[in-house]
Structure formats: structure tokens, C-alpha cells
Amino acid sequence: xxxxxxxxxxxxxxxxxxxxxxxxxxxxxxxxxxxxxxxxxxxxxxxxxxxxxxxxxxxxxxxxxxxxxxxxxxxxxxxxxxxxxxxxxxxxxxxxxxxxxxxxxxxxxxxxxxxxxxxxxxxxxxxxxxxxxxxxxxxxxxxxxxxxxxxxxxxxxxxxxxxxxxxxxxxxxxxxxxxxxxxxxxxxxxxxxxxxxxxxxxxxxxxxxxxxxxxxxxxxxxxxxxxxxxxxxxxxxxxxxxxxxxxxxxxxxxxxxxxxxxxxxxxxxxxxxxxxxxxxxxxxxxxxxxxxxxxxxxxxxxxxxxxxxxxxxxxxxxxxxxxxxxxxxxxxxxxxxxxxxxxxxxxxxxxxxxxxxxxxxxxxxxxxxxxxxxxxxxxxxxxxxxxxxxxxxxxxxxxxxxxxxxxxxxxxxxxxxxxxxxxxxxxxxxxxxxxxxxxxxxxxxxxxxxxxxxxxxxxxxxxxxxxxxxxxxxxxxxxxxxxxxxxxxxxxxxxxxxxxxxxxxxxxxxxxxxxxxxxxxxxx
Amino acid sequence: xxxxxxxxxxxxxxxxxxxxxxxxxxxxxxxxxxxxxxxxxxxxxxxxxxxxxxxx
Numbered sequence: 222x223x224x225x226x227x228x229x230x231x232x233x234x235x236x237x238x239x240x241x242x243x244x245x246x247x248x249x250x251x252x253x254x255x256x257x258x259x260x261x262x263x264x265x266x267x268x269x270x271x272x273x274x275x276x277x278x279x280x281x282x283x284x285x286x287x288x289x290x291x292x293x294x295x296x297x298x299x300x301x302x303x304x305x306x307x308x309x310x311x312x313x314x315x316x317x318x319x320x321x322x323x324x325x326x327x328x329x330x331x332x333x334x335x336x337x338x339x340x341x342x343x344x345x346x347x348x349x350x351x352x353x354x355x356x357x358x359x360x361x362x363x364x365x366x367x368x369x370x371x372x373x374x375x376x377x378x379x380x381x382x383x384x385x386x387x388x389x390x391x392x393x394x395x396x397x398x399x400x401x402x403x404x405x406x407x408x409x410x411x412x413x414x415x416x417x418x419x420x421x422x423x424x425x426x427x428x429x430x431x432x433x434x435x436x437x438x439x440x441x442x443x444x445x446x447x448x449x450x451x452x453x454x455x456x457x458x459x460x461x462x463x464x465x466x467x468x469x470x471x472x473x474x475x476x477x478x479x480x481x482x483x484x485x486x487x488x489x490x491x492x493x494x495x496x497x498x499x500x501x502x503x504x505x506x507x508x509x510x511x512x513x514x515x516x517x518x519x520x521x522x523x524x525x526x527x528x529x530x531x532x533x534x535x536x537x538x539x540x541x542x543x544x545x546x547x548x549x550x551x552x553x554x555x556x557x558x559x560x561x562x563x564x565x566x567x568x569x570x571x572x573x574x575x576x577x578x579x580x581x582x583x584x585x586x587x588x589x590x591x592x593x594x595x596x597x598x599x600x601x602x603x604x605x606x607x608x609x610x611x612x613x614x615x616x617x618x619x620x621x622x623x624x625x626x627x628x629x630x631x632x633x634x635x636x637x638x639x640x641x642x643x644x645x646x647x648x649x650x651x652x653x654x655x656x657x658x659x660x661x662x663x664x665x666x667x668x669x670x671x672x673x674x675x676x677x678x679x680x681x682x683x684x685x686x687x688x689x690x691x692x693x694x695x696x697x698x699x700x701x702x703x704x705x706x707x708x709x710x711x712x713x714x715x716x717x718x719x720x721x722x723x724x725x726x727x728x729x730x731x732x733x734x735x736x737x738x739x740x741x742x743x744x745x
Numbered sequence: 746x747x748x749x750x751x752x753x754x755x756x757x758x759x760x761x762x763x764x765x766x767x768x769x770x771x772x773x774x775x776x777x778x779x780x781x782x783x784x785x786x787x788x789x790x791x792x793x794x795x796x797x798x799x800x801x
Contacts, residue, residue, distance in 0.1 A: 720788065727754060
């Protein structure tokens with residue numbers, strides 16, 4: 222059965238029918254709900270009271286649920302919510318105040334009521350009105366099934382978490398142990414923006430990114446991260462704990478930010494959950510836990526949520542280095558420094574249909590499936606990230622046209638020295654003009670980036686920038702010409718084959734692999 | 746990139762280095778030796794170090 226588009230059991234419906242039987246005013250109704258079950262302001266207005274009474278007096282009321290993707294809506298199943306609350310009891314968490322900043326259907330609130338006898342007040346904040354009601358109904362259902370359970374004051378508030386005044390709660394309950402628990406939305410602000418959602422925090426550069434970073438995507442942040450940081454900032458000086466289900470990237474970012482922010486949190490822990498099993502999603506996520514009102518701590522212990530007797534590893538700050546495995550890093554830290562050779566990124570042209578060629582039956586064919594004739598002088602073999610699988614590469618699948626030897630070089634020489642190539646490029650001028658990036662503005666025609674003397678070194682040692690691999694590849698010349706790499710690859714260039722091979726051996730050594738494993742985050 | 750190749754070159758076991766080189770020579774038909782290893786190390790050393798040596 223549904224009321225206000227919220228699910229309600231017959232047990233709860235019958236209970237409300239009974240308790241509100243002769244009640245006509247909101248004041249009386251709220252007084253009764255407070256006395257019986259601890260709810261403060263169960264009804265916000267007279268209209269809600271009337272609608273509820275009318276609806277539950279009719280046996281059926283079916284309404285279809287709208288699309289909840291907008292809100293990043295993945296309700297935590299009751300089993301997981303109960304396990305989280307139970308786990309917190311093993312850490313001597315005994316809150317007087319429980320806050321669930323995005324309470325949804327209230328599963329964490331119910332789990333908290335079940336596990337913590339110490340609770341005196343509960344705050345649930347929820348933007349979706351049907352869930353506000355469903356939380357209330359679920360709590361009533363819990364009490365009807367467990368009538369002797371502790372009944373604290375309960376406030377389920379219909380509000381956006383971004384507009385809610387948490388600071389007042391902190392101020393009014395400064396001496397009480399607080400628990401912030403829940404599962405904030407795993408969605409980014411840009412995703413919400415693209416869905417035209419109005420449920421966004423006020424535009425704020427909350428990570429203080431500079432203008433270019435903000436423009437080029439660093440301004441895209443995770444809502445759960447925003448909410449978690451908001452909770453830490455508000456309650457860091459209050460006795461208590463935070464336990465929130467968030468993506469692993471969020472936990473990594475929070476621990477990273479600790480170095481500069483020095484929040485008063487400690488005992489930071491990450492309990493990895495099986496998101497596929499719990500939420501049927503493919504993103505890596507965990508329970509984030511920390512203790513408030515402590516001297517700032519800069520490490521995080523990582524556990525398996527389902528078998529958490531011993532930490533798998535510790536990550537965080539070791540002196541001024543942010544590492545993914547503190548123990549492994551300690552073994553390899555002597556090679557953490559500056560590479561004496563300069564690493565470069567490969568070619569960027571943003572015009573793959575014209576600039577990337579296949580060789581078919583001795584002829585070059587472009588991305589538009591056109592067979593093209595051009596001089597071979599400016600054509601070089603090119604490797605992409607996906608090609609860097611083997612230890613040594615001698616030939617390439619693809620070819621590319623290298624129009625410049627350095628960034629910004631004039632390209633009018635092509636017309637006179639390589640007329641066929643010039644004709645080909647000119648015929649596809651539109652494709653070059655359509656390149657969106659502003660870096661091509663006011664540059665010579667057919668400009669490319671990621672080009673310099675280093676690009677023409679005969680021997681290269683390269684690695685993919687896209688895949689989570691620690692394997693380096695030696696790239697040899699093809700037809701006595703140096704092979705290029707695209708901008709998804711990083712490389713060192715050498716004149717001498719010996720130097721390239723010595724570097725390859727060093728970079729593929731166990732020490733290097735251990736070091737890279739200890740500074741990279743595979744799951745975030 | 747943070748990998749200090751110079752530091753790495755100084756801690757790697759030379760026998761391991763030779764073994765890896767032999768393996769690469771065999772698989773990829775090279776004929777490389779460690780004859781240029783010292784030149785490689787010198788290439789990686791900062792110019793400042795060289796200047797200090799000049800005056801000591």
C-alpha cells in the first residue's frame with residue numbers, strides 16, 4: 222500500500238488509523254506521535270494529516286514511483302545497514318545523537334535504533350518527500366515489532382542536505398556523543414547538473430581549485446564527498462564518530478586532503494564492501510569511519526568489511542608523501558625522487574579520422590576509409606596505450622602524419638616540400654577547423670601538440686597512461702624512422718639503444734613495481 | 746615521474762642486471778653489454794655534481 226507515494230505496511234496503517242482516530246488538529250496529532258513514539262513534528266501541516274487519515278482509511282492506493290536516478294538513489298539494504306550499526310558497537314560507539322544526512326527510507330536510522338540504546342535524539346534529513354514519509358512509516362513499523370526498544374526524539378526533516386542547518390545541531394548538542402551515519406548519494410555534481418536536477422549545493426569552489434583546474438573538470442566533484450567533508454567540518458570538534466558508505470575515491474580524497482586541512486579526526490578506517498552484491502553497481506565503495514574530536518591523523522587502515530579482524534593495509538601520508546601502501550612504500554622509498562631523464566607525453570592532434578592511418582595492401586587508408594596518396598616523409602608509425610602490451614615493440618598497427626617538429630612551427634613548408642600531403646590535409650581542413658580545444662586557436666594549420674626533439678629519438682621506453690599497468694615497453698625504430706606515441710602514453714627517449722635497455726630493465730624491476738604499487742590506488 | 750633511476754641504478758644487483766640483459770639479448774636478438782653502464786650512470790648524474798668534482 223502507498224501513502225504520499227511511500228510504502229506503508231498494513232500494520233503501520235492500522236496503527237495510525239487507531240492512534241489518529243479522533244484527532245482533527247495537527248497539534249494534537251503531533252502530540253500523540255511524540256508521546257507514543259518520540260516523533261517531533263510528525264506532521265508538517267494540516268493538509269498532510271488530512272490526506273494521511275483519508276488515505277489509510279481506504280484499503281488501496283497505488284501510485285507509480287518516479288525515476289530516482291536523479292538523486293543518485295541506491296537505498297541501503299536493511300541487512301547492510303544493520304551490519305554497519307552492529308560493527309560500530311564493537312568500536313564502543315554509543316551515540317546520544319544520531320544524524321543521517323540523506324536518510325532515504327530510513328534504514329540506517331532503524332538500524333541505529335536497534336543497536337544503540339544510548340540514543341536520545343535522531344535527525345534524518347531527506348529531500349524526497351515520499352521517502353520522508355517512508356522513513357517515518359519504517360520507524361513506526363520497527364517499534365510495532367519491537368515495542369520495548371528505546372524511543373528517542375525523532376525528527377525526519379524534509380529538506381535538501383545542502384540547505385539544512387547542521388551547525389545549529391552541533392551548537393545545541395556540543396557535549397553529547399554524536400554519530401553521523403548513512404549512505405550519501407554516489408553521484409557527481411556534473412551528473413546532477415546534466416539531469417537538470419535542482420538538488421545541488423550552491424556553486425562554490427569548495428576545494429579551492431584555480432580557474433583553469435575548475436574549468437577543465439577538477440570542479441566536478443562527488444556529492445558524497447561534499448557531504449562527508451561538510452559533516453567533518455561541522456562536527457570535528459564534537460565527541461563522536463562518522464560512518465558513511467562512499468566510493469573509494471572519496472575516501473582517498475578525504476585522506477589526501479587531511480594533509481592540508483588537518484581535520485580533528487583520527488582512527489580513519491575504510492571497510493571495503495561488495496558494491497555489486499549490495500547495490501548492483503560496479504563502482505568500488507566502502508564504509509568510511511572516523512573518530513571526531515581527536516588530534517588530526519593522516520593514515521587510513523583498510524579492511525574487508527565482511528572479514529575485518531585485521532587491516533589489509535594502511536595508506537595515507539608518510540611525512541610529506543601520499544602513498545597507497547605505507548608498509549610496501551617503506552621498502553621502496555629510496556627510489557622515490559626525481560627521474561634524471563625527462564618524461565614526455567605523446568602526440569596530440571584531436572583529428573584521428575584524418576591523422577591516423579592504417580596500411581592496407583601497401584596503401585594508407587584514413588579513418589574515413591579513404592585510400593590516400595601522400596609522401597612517406599611525414600608519415601610515422603604511432604603506438605597507442607592499448608598497443609603497449611609487450612616488452613619490446615618493433616612495428617606499429619597505425620601510422621600518423623607529423624606536420625611539425627616542434628610546437629608552433631610554421632607548416633607552410635608542407636605545401637612546397639610535400640605537395641600530396643598538403644593536398645590531402647587541405648582537402649580535410651574542415652576536420653581540423655572543427656577541433657574543439659582552444660589550444661589550436663591561432664596556431665599554424667594542421668598543428669599538433671606533444672611534439673619536440675624528444676619525439677624523434679630513435680629508442681623510447683614507454684608506458685600507458687590509461688591502464689593500471691606497471692609494465693614498461695621498449696619501442697624500436699620502424700623502417701629506420703622513430704616511432705611516435707599518442708598522448709595517452711608517457712615516454713623517455715634515447716639516442717643509444719643500450720641506455721634505453723638499461724632504463725627498461727630498471728623500470729621493470731621488482732623494486733620499481735613495488736614502489737609504483739605503493740603510490741598508486743588501483744581502486745580509486 | 747617520481748622514479749629516481751639514478752638511485753635505482755645504484756641499488757640494483759649487478760648480477761640481476763646482467764641476467765635481465767642476457768634474457769633481452771636472447772629473446773630480441775640484441776647483442777648488448779654493460780660496457781656503457783658507467784656512461785649511463787654519468788648521464789644521469791646532475792651537472793652540479795660534475796662541477797663540484799672539477800673544483801675538488
